[in-house]
Amino acid sequence: MIDEFCAAALCVLQLEALDRWEETARSVYEIFDKDGNRAIMIDELASVSNKI
Incomplete structure (x- = not known):
């Protein structure tokens, strides 16, 4: 899932081509947004x- 999210940062069409892309994007976004403030910070x- 994380690979697809990262690819989407480069090209949204790649993510949209997946089945249930919105669910995938939401799930992975939550992995990145550790503090829940809806902004993904550099840290x-x-x-x-570092875990990929």
Whole structure:
């Protein structure tokens, strides 16, 4: 799922081509938005990126 979300950052059409893309995007967004403030901060992005 994270790969698809990252690809969508480059090209939204790649994400939209997936079945249930909205559910996938929402799920992965929640992984990145650690503090729940609806903004993905650099440190949140880095913490997830280090786990990929």
